[in-house]
Amino acid sequence: MEGGYELSGHKQWITNGRAAGTMIVFARAEDGVTAFLVSADAAGVSWGKHARKMGVISATTDDLHLSGVFVPEEDRLGGEGRGLGVALGTLDGGRIGIAAQAVGIAEAAFRYAARYASERTTFGKPIAEHQAVAFKLADMQTKIRAARLLTYEAAWAKDRGMRVTEAGARAKLYASTVANEVADEALQVLGGQGYMKDHPVERYYRDARVTEIYEGTSEIQRLVISRGILEEIAGSLESPGGVRGSRPVVG
Ligand SMILES: Cc1cc2nc3c(=O)[nH]c(=O)nc-3n(C[C@H](O)[C@H](O)[C@H](O)COP(=O)(O)OP(=O)(O)OC[C@H]3O[C@@H](n4cnc5c(N)ncnc54)[C@H](O)[C@@H]3O)c2cc1C
Structure with a gap:
């Protein structure tokens, strides 16, 4: 008009x-x-x-x-007619934010569970000293660190104005998976207490779920990542260098 x-x-x-x-x-x-x-x-x-x-x-x-x-x-x-580019560019960055949110939820759940496990005793010792619980804590911490590094990698690239379509998708896909796995295990470490509203872990469990859904579901992140792989392979076939070195490490 x-x-x-x-x-x-x-x-x-x-x-x-x-x-x-x-x-x-x-x-x-x-x-x-x-x-x-x-x-x-x-x-x-x-x-x-x-x-x-x-x-x-x-x-x-x-x-x-x-x-x-x-x-x-x-x-x-x-x-x-240029709006779709603006929207998709915003999503690339937004996914790094959701990855960070997921890492934060996972970290909070892990810390709570680790502290609880060092205080709750069964069969004469803290449950953290039962190997079944100790190994859960080890896996939780390892996954969180990996998720955090993927998130930092994507954020680092974004800060430098690099393309982060795939890096953001990888960070969000993995960090949201980890948030759900860790919140689930944290709840298990608390046993029946984990199911109760007296502890924040049941909230972390509920809050983690949406990180696999909004700013694009995990299925859509896999779509984005796999398209990137196909582009990379197509690019490498055109260049004499082969697959390796055809693309920057981050991207
Ligand atoms: C709490 C919350 C807050 C939100 N906030 C916002 C917001 O601020 N702004 C906004 O714009 N949106 C927001 N959303 C919407 C959110 O981004 C979408 O719900 C999400 O992207 C999934 O889209 P959908 O619900 O239409 O699912 P659908 O597209 O109907 O997908 C249903 C299922 O099919 C799968 N699927 C769909 N297409 C494919 C495909 N091509 N290949 C493989 N699998 C596929 C999906 O992965 C999913 O498992 C919010 C959603 C929630 C729950």
């Missing part, structure tokens, strides 16, 4: 959206998906259902409705 755009539509499950003053909205314009800046108090903006979730309940998850919201041309972010 004259001097700008009129946006109408609905987007579900926006994390902490209600707290935002300004939103980036991706909408289909004549020339394809386009990014717009929209003020949260613009006429025609409203919020719908507040989602009831199994975990991460301190974050809000809400549905946004736009009904004929006017956006002036100067509030278009980038060119018309």
Whole structure:
């Protein structure tokens, strides 16, 4: 329309959206998906259902409705039809954030379980001294360190302006798997106490679950990573150097 755009539509499950003053909205314009800046108090903006979730309940998850919201041309972010690139670029970085969240949940669950295991005694000694429990702790710590290094690798590359599509996907895929495995084992280390709300481990168990889902499910991360591998192989076939050295280590 004259001097700008009129946006109408609905987007579900926006994390902490209600707290935002300004939103980036991706909408289909004549020339394809386009990014717009929209003020949260613009006429025609409203919020719908507040989602009831199994975990991460301190974050809000809400549905946004736009009904004929006017956006002036100067509030278009980038060119018309260039929005998908903006959105996918944001996801690459966002996945590193979810990997870090997953590492944090895993670390908290591990520390709690390790402390509990050193205090709870059965059959005359702390349960941490029973090999079955000690080996769980060893596996948990090892996995967390590996997940943290993958996350640092991706964040390091992002800081240097490198492509992080695959590195971010690898970090998120592995760290979210580890968060779920570690939270599950931490709960087991606490035995019946782990199932109770008196300890934070049942919350870590619930909070970890969504890291395998949002910012792209684990299946989608595998899709991204495997496409990268195929591109790498195709690139190496064209270059005389073979597969090795065809691509930077991080990427
Ligand atoms: C708590 C929470 C907060 C969220 N916050 C946000 C937010 O702030 N912003 C936002 O935009 N979204 C948000 N989401 C949405 C989230 O990103 C999606 O739920 C997620 O990407 C999965 O998409 P979907 O639910 O449509 O699943 P679907 O796409 O329906 O997938 C269902 C299943 O099929 C599999 N699948 C689908 N396609 C393929 C394929 N091509 N190959 C293999 N397997 C496939 C999936 O991996 C999954 O197991 C949030 C979701 C939750 C639960």
